[in-house]
Each structure stands twice: as C-alpha cells, then as structure tokens.
C-alpha cells in the first residue's frame with residue numbers, strides 16, 4: 001500500500017476502515033474531556049464497555065442463587081469456561097480442547113515446566129532467548145534450583161548478534177543443532193516484549209522436535225496480536241496472559257495451550273487439583289487423581305467467575321470483528337507508523353531513531369520499538385503531555401502498539417507529528 005504523510009490521508013484510511021466502529025466498544029481514556037492516544041495495548045488493553053455488564057451478571061447470579069449459580073442461571077459457572085476456550089482456540093490456532101483458561105502467566109509457565117521439562121541424564125539443556133521477560137528468567141532460575149539443578153549449567157541463551165537488535169532464526173537453529181543430544185526444551189517468547197520481533201515458531205518447533213526436545217512458547221505479546229497455528233505447527237505447549245491484546249483487565253486470567261497428543265498420557269508429570277479432575281466424577285470426591293483428558297486436566301483451583309466475565313466480554317469482540325481483518329489492520333497500522341518514522345529519519349541530517357522492530361510482515365505485529373538516538377526522554381515526556389500513552393524502557397527505547405480494535409490511523413499520524421515537532425524540524 002502507498003502511504004502518505006498527511007492528516008487527510010490518515011483520516012481517509014479511518015473512513016475506509018471497516019473495523020473503525022469497534023473503537024466505540026471500548027472506554028478510551030480522556031483528559032479534560034479529550035480522548036487520549038492509547039498505544040499501550042501491548043501492556044494493558046483497554047476496557048470493553050460490556051465488561052461491567054458481564055461482571056454484573058455474575059454478581060446477580062451469585063446474589064440470586066448462591067452456590068447454585070454453578071449450575072443455574074443464564075450462564076452456569078460450571079460451563080462458563082467452554083465459551084472462552086472456543087474463541088481462544090481460534091486466536092491461537094488450536095483445537096478447543098487444547099486450550100484451558102486458568103491462573104496467570106508466570107504460574108502457568110511453572111506448571112508447564114512440570115510436564116514438559118523432563119531432564120534425563122545428559123539431556124537436560126534448555127535453549128531460550130537472552131534477556132527474556134524477567135518473569136521467564138526467574139521462572140527458569142527458580143524452577144531449576146527447585147530440581148536441584150544449576151541454571152548456569154542448563155540454560156543456553158541465544159542473543160542478537162553484535163550491532164544487531166533482533167535474534168536470527170539461523171542462530172536459534174544452529175544452537176539447537178549443536179546441542180541436539182543434550183537438549184530437553186526450547187522455549188522462546190513468540191513476540192519479543194522489548195523489540196516486538198516475531199519469531200518463526202513453526203521452524204523452531206520443527207527443529208526442537210527433530211533434536212528430541214519439546215517446544216514451548218510464552219505468547220504474552222503474541223496472543224491476539226499475530227496469527228498463530230499452534231496445533232498445525234505441532235507446538236507442545238504455550239502460555240499467555242489476558243490483559244494485553246486480549247483486553248481482559250489488570251491481572252486477567254491467563255491461557256494455556258497443550259497439544260492433544262499429551263491429553264491421554266496419565267503418566268506425564270503434572271501438579272493436580274480438584275478442578276483438573278474428571279468433570280463427571282469431580283463431586284464424588286474420591287481418592288486418586290484422574291485428570292480431565294484435555295487441556296482442562298491441568299487446572300488446579302476453582303476459577304474466578306469475575307475474571308472469566310471480563311475475559312468473555314473482551315473475547316466476544318474479537319470473534320465479532322474477525323481475526324483475519326484484525327491482523328491485517330494491525331499490520332497496516334504498524335506499517336504506517338514505520339513509514340512515518342522512516343520519513344522522519346530520511347529528512348533528518350542525522351538519523352534520530354533506530355527502529356528495533358523488524359519491518360517485514362512476518363517479523364512484527366502491532367508493536368514498534370524505537371531506540372531514540374536524540375532527546376529520547378524529552379520526546380517521551382512531550383508525548384505524554386500531548387496525550388499519548390507510550391512506554392519507556394531504559395536506556396532509550398520508546399515502545400508503542402497501535403492496536404486494530406480501538407486505534408486509528410489518525411492517531412498514528414499525530415504520534416509521528418509530535419515526534420517530528422520535538423525533533424525540531426518539519427518533514
């Protein structure tokens with residue numbers, strides 16, 4: 001698509017956007033009566049207007065029926081989960097019974113380690129990204145210590161090459177090949193939280209499997225942001241959170257995908273709880289753990305219906321909008337932003353922005369990360385004053401994510417305009 005740097009062009013894009021009306025389904029933060037530019041859907045997605053109503057339904061049923069609400073009312077709580085898993089299965093490219101909605105991301109990563117990290121003699125290494133999101137690093141470190149292993153001897157981190165910002169797939173594949181006889185697990189973030197880089201999950205999974213290792217992914221920044229085909233790619237497990245692109249609120253319930261080939265394997269290690277017990281026999285309260293023979297067999301505790309209600313409100317909007325259209329608009333928004341940033345650079349005597357995010361469709365989703373070479377903090381503060389919600393990461397990185405459900409092309413244009421003005425020259 002041919003882009004133009006003008007407000008009129010951006011407004012024309014919005015006028016032709018068939019998803020534009022979904023913006024009105026969200027509460028947009030305002031200051032002095034003016035809507036702000038919210039580019040932090042990669043951190044905490046905005047609140048759907050329907051969330052309150054769905055929570056109220058739970059409160060009403062709780063008030064009216066007490067514990068009977070599990071089996072009575074408009075949406076009996078006992079089966080509430082099924083409505084969430086179906087939409088999520090479309091979002092992550094899984095079969096509905098391969099998805100379970102439970103706990104939160106860091107907890108779920110620990111639970112998946114129990115089942116999918118099975119060190120055996122020499123085969124005990126884990127390949128992951130250097131500078132992974134801290135929770136993933138702490139999860140590996142503490143889980144390995146819990147097993148009596150030394151993380152420094154187990155973890156092999158893959159970093160970007162010197163003077164590069166993103167990890168090359170060939171470097172991941174090379175490490176898998178080198179360590180193929182001692183590898184137990186390959187685990188990466190599907191979209192890197194810092195650079196916004198999308199990894200080639202299909203190729204990494206195939207290489208991990210060829211070496212005899214399991215492949216799992218942290219999809220915090222991928223679920224609802226990029227197309228995923230976890231089942232077809234044969235991914236063993238994946239975990240994500242509900243509060244970023246999935247708009248399900250602060251501390252939202254998380255999601256887990258487990259490939260169906262593991263569902264009937266009772267011998268697979270796992271931590272159990274009564275909510276993961278065979279649904280038909282759960283209330284017999286018998287001794288001896290018999291898991292549900294689906295991803296639901298990894299549940300432990302009674303889920304929070306309030307959190308489920310928030311998730312349902314948000315997921316319904318995804319289904320209504322259609323994933324293909326959403327992902328296409330997400331690409332267009334980030335492409336437009338990249339076009340405007342590249343233009344700022346090309347008109348500037350000295351380059352002022354290094355773009356960390358890969359600039360190809362396969363290499364990115366909505367997020368664009370910029371290393372500011374000039375006046376980074378000043379520009380970030382000015383963006384805040386002008387009503388732009390962006391994210392600052394040391395040493396000099398601004399991350400933004402214009403998301404397709406509630407952001408506009410006009411906002412992308414305005415963001416670049418503020419940057420241009422801050423850099424004190426006109427494009």
Ligand SMILES: Cc1ncc(COP(=O)(O)O)c(C=O)c1O
Nearest residue numbers: 104105106133135193218220241
């Ligand atoms: C990539 C990634 N992994 C893990 C986490 C931790 O998630 P939680 O706090 O829901 O456990 C986050 C949180 O932002 C994240 O971005």
